[in-house]
Amino acid sequence: MDLELSEDQKLFRNTTAKFLDNELPVEKVRAINKEGGGFPAEFWTQGAELGWAALLVPEELGGGSISGNGFQDLAIVAEEFGRLVSPGPLLPVNTVIAGLVEGAAIGGPDHTETIEGLMSGELIGTWAAYEPKGHWDPLNPSTTATKNGDNYVITGVKDRVEAGDAAGVFLVTAKTASGVALFLVPADAAGVSVELVDSLDFVRHHATVTFSDVTVSADAMVGTESATADIVERMLQVVVALQCAEMNGAINRVFEFTVQWAFDRYSFGRPLASYQALKHRFSDMRTWIECCNATADEAVKAVNNRAENSARLVSVAKAYIGTKSVQIIQDCVQMHGGLGVTWEHDCHLYLRRATTDRQLFGTPADHKRRIADLIGL
C-alpha cells in the first residue's frame, strides 16, 4: 500500500482489485482448491490482457505500463493477489520475463517470441531453480548442460517449480563446463517429465521436473554465461519483491477482517476490542504491518528504479516481512479462537500463501545472512 501512488496507479489498483473480486472471490478460490488447485487458463489470459505479464517488458517488445513504473505496477497486482489468495502464475511468469529481458539487454540470443507468448498469457514460463534437498543456492546447480556440437544436453532434477504442470517453458539454471548458464527448455522437449507435488499453498501448484538428456540448441541460452549471476540477481530481486508485496496484501487483508471481528465478537458482555490486553496486541500488529508496508514499498521502488542498494533493500523486506507476516497471521488466528483453526475460516488460506512466500527464494534466515554480506561484515 504505497502512500505515494500516482493517479494512474490508483486507478490500476482499483481495476485490478475489482477484476479479481469479480472473477475470483475467495469462494471461487475455495472451489478451485476442491477441484485440485491450479488456475483456470482463461483467468490468466484475461489477466494478461490487463497487462499482468507486460509490465516488465520494454515498449519496443510490445510491453510497458501506463505509469512508466512497470515494476511498481506489477507489485500492485501482487499485493491484490495476496489480498484474495489468487491463483495464477503471476510470480513465475514475470520472473522469467525479467530474466529474458535482462538476457536480451546483455545481448544474448533472441527470445522475443517467448516473451510475446508469455505476454499474451497463452504461454506459461517458470524458473526451475531449486534442486531436491538443496537450499536456496541458484548459482550452484548440480543439473548439467553439456555442450554437444551446436547444442546443449541438459540433465538433472529441479523441484519446487511453481506452476510446473502448466508451464510451456522452463528457465533452467545449469552447470556448464566453464560456469553456470540459464537455458529456456520447452516443456514438450524429449526427456522432460513433470510430477506434481503437494503444495502448502491453497491453490498454487509446484512440481518436480526431471530433465533426462534434454537437447536444446545453443540459442536456448538466456543472456551469456558470464552474465548469469547478474541475470539471476535481477530475477531474484523481482520474485522476492513480488513475494513481499503478496505477503503484504495478505496480512493487510487478514488484519482488516480480524479487527472487524474484534468489534463484533463479544465476551463477558463486551467486544474483544475493548480489552486492553487484546488492544495492545492489535496495536503491535498494526505497527508491524505499517513496517511491512514501508519496507515493501522501498524494496519495490528500488527494484523498479534499479537502485544501487536494491539487493539489500529487497533482502531487508524479505527478512522482515517473511518473519512478521506469519507471526501476524498466527496472532490473528489466535484472536479468532477455535474458529481460526478451522478449514471453514479463511485465515489458513492466507497463512498458506504467506508461509509459501516466506519459505521460497531464500528464507528470512538466508536473507539475514545475505544482508550481513551486503553490509560488508
Next chain:
Amino acid sequence: MLVTNIPGHDRVGEFMSDQLESVEDFRIRARAWLSENMPKLDPAKEYNTNRVADREWVEHRALQKKLFAGGFAGICFPKEYGGQGLSPAHQAAFTEESVSYEMPLRLNVPSLSICSGMLLDMGSEEQKQTYLRGAISGEMILCQFLSEPSGGSDLAGLLTRAQRDGDTYIINGQKCWSTFAYAADFATCLVRTDWDAPKHRGLSMIIVPVHDDATHLQRVRMVDGSEEFCEEFFTDLVVPAGNLVGTENDGWTVGQRQLFYERQAVGGGSPYVSGQPPTRGGSSATVEEVARAVGKDKDPATREIVGWQSALDTVNHQLIKRITVGMASGEYPAMASSMMRLAHAEIPQHKMDVMLDIAGDEAVTSVVGGDGYLRSVGVQFLMRQGASLGGGSSEMSRNMISERVLMMPREMAADRDVPFREVRRGR
C-alpha cells in the same frame, strides 16, 4: 483527528513551494559553509557517551550560535523566528552533510524538536520572538516540566498548582524526570489552574525559568551513572502572566501539541532535529563493531543476527519516512506517530539485546577507566527500558494506536468528568 485539523499543518504547503532554493543547491552551499565554519570531529575525542559532559553544553550553545550566524539554524522553522523556512528535505540534506562535523546535538531534544515545535504552533507572537528565537539562535535552551512523582502516563492528573495573582502566576509543586533541565534556561511547565474542573479542563501551560531562587533543582542519578534527569521543587515561584501559553485552563490542548512533537522526536521523525550522532564510539557502537571486537564476525549464527538487526534498523527508518508522508498528506491521523514511537522503542531494545548476546562474557567487566564498545554494551543494557518510557511509554503508545488509529473502545477512566479534587489518588 486528522492532521488537517492541527495547527501548523498549513506549513506543509509552504514546504512544497517551488520558490525555495533547490535541495541540491542548498546542499552545495551547506557543504561549503560547514567546511569553513564547523569543527571537524576529532578522532581522539569521545562523542555521544552515556554521560553528558558539562563542557558539551557550553560547546553546543556556541555551535548553535555559529549555525545561526551562518543561516543554517532551525532549517524547518519560519524565518520570522530565526529559522530558515526550508523543508524537511533540506534538513535531511544538511544532516547528511554535517556527519563529519561537531554539531549542537544536545539542543535537538527536547529544546528544538519538542518545546520549540510546540511554541511555534501554540505560542503568542511575543513568546515566539523571545523563546523560539532564543532556542534557534542558541541563546536559550528549553526543557519540559511535565511528569510528576504521582504519574507521567496520566499526565493530565498532575498536581502542581498555579494561582493567578494580578499579573503573575504563583507556582507550587514538584516535577520530575525532566531531561537536561540542569542545563536549560526555561521550561514549558504544565500546571493545574482549576481544581473543580475535570482533570483535562483545569490545566495550563506556563513558561517558567529553570533557575530561580524559588525553585530547588536537583539532579537525579540514573542506573547507568549519568545524571541527565532532574527534579524540581517549586515554592511560590512567581512568573509573569504573559508566560501563559494559549489560554488558562486550556493547557491540555497545548500539552497534547507538545506530546505530538515528543512522539515525533522520540520516534526519530522530527524535522527540527539537525545533525546525527557520530556513528563510531561511545554508546552508538554498531552491532557489526561489537561482532568484530569479540571476533564473531565470521560466525554464521552471529552474521544472521547482525543481518537481522541491520534489517530492523532499516525498517525503522522506512517506517518513519512512511508515517511522515502519511501524516503530511492527511491520510494518517496525528496519532499515527505513536506507531513510530513504539517501533523506536522495540527496535533499539532489540538491538541492545542483540549486542549483549554478541558481546557475551565480555560485556560485564572492563579495564578500569577503559572504554570502547564492549563496556558500553553492558552499561547501555542497564538503561534498556528508558527507550520504552521516555517520551511516553510503549503501553501508552499501544493505548493510543488501538484507540485513535484503530478506533477501538477507550479504556475505562474512573476520573472522567469528575471534578479533579474528588478524583482518587494513589499513595
